[in-house]
Amino acid sequence: MNIKKFTPVGYGLLLLVLIVAPFFGAYPVFVMKLLCFALFAAAFNLLLGYTGLLSFGHAAFLGGSAYIAGHAVKVWGLTPELGLLAGTLCGALLGWIMGTLTIRRQGIYATMITLALAQMVYFAALQLKFTGGEDGLQGVPRGKLFGVLDLSNDLTMYFVALTITAAAFWLIMRIIHSPFGQVLKGIKENEPRAISLGYDTDRFKLVAFIISAALSGLAGSLKTLVMGFASLSDVHWTMSGNVVLMALVGGMGTLSGPLVGAMVIELLENKIGDFGTWLADLTSVAWFSTIGGSVTMVTGLIFVICTLAFRRGIMGELIAWLQRPRGGGGGGTS
Secondary structure, X not given: XXXXXXXXXXXXXXXHHHHHHHHHOOOHHXXXXXXXXXXXXXXXXXXXXXXXXXXXXXXXXXXXXXXXXXHHHHXXXXXXXXXXXXXXXXXXXXXXXXXXXXXXXXHHHHHHHHHHHHHHHHHHHHXXXXXXXXXXXXXXXXXXXXXXXXXXXXXXXHHHHHHHHHHXXXXXXXXXXXXXXXHHHHHHHXXXXXXXOOOOHHHHHHHHHHHHXXXXXXXXXXXXXXXXXXXXXXXXXXXXXXXXXXHHHHOOOOOOHHHHHHHXXXXXXXXXXXXXXXXXXXXXXXXXXXXXXXXXXXXXXXXXXXXXXXXXXXXXXXXXXXXXXXXXXXXXXX
């Protein structure tokens, strides 16, 4: 089956579902939060799935930008669009610093450097006054976009967030299918060969790192605007672990994988308690009601299952199944 023919239709249907979702009972704030994490996962996948660089410090970009955007809007009085821009630029700057120190290392050493630098950002957020320490940055106003659109209205904020997320996702698609994106894939598959062809692989990896960090910063800034606060959980190392989990569960190296992975992980974290209560009521087994407090255990179990049974992730396995030659001799193309 030719997946390329159905990809635009699939994304169009997904966009249509998201447009009408608030009118059919979906809670706009929750869907907006899901969109922010989907963008975060897609930005991370650009680095890991298409460049082959494992960063365990992406929480620094999400959380650091969340604090900067929130402070810019709340304290400096900047408009929402300038707050988002400030957060995105903060993510790009952190990405440049972290990428410069990381790209010349290989494997676990590079990953540990990203983790160490991200922990430095976490402790800075814990100590600096403007972040609010353990209380976080509270009461961030949404304001008016371009002085016209009142973002305090959840529905207005929803469509603005959807537009920003869709535009960022379109940008990621353009990057992946561009000559630059093809070089990134070549670096992932065989970096020595890319070097032998004359490509400055360190420069390409640094640019990919900066783009991924900037888009992660945009996701964090948008999340602060939607939720009205930024907290230490945004810069904690567990957030970096969550985005790795989203990419792996959804399917690394696929455009739709991070979206599916983010949806699965966020739905688990937010709705598993309700599911446990429903099971307890249905079966009269009180133990099920405690599932809500074991989110980490459940997500860890899902990670193990996906690693053992779905090595390519949910969407990776689905795409591979759809491309499998059917009886009749016709093969699919990717």
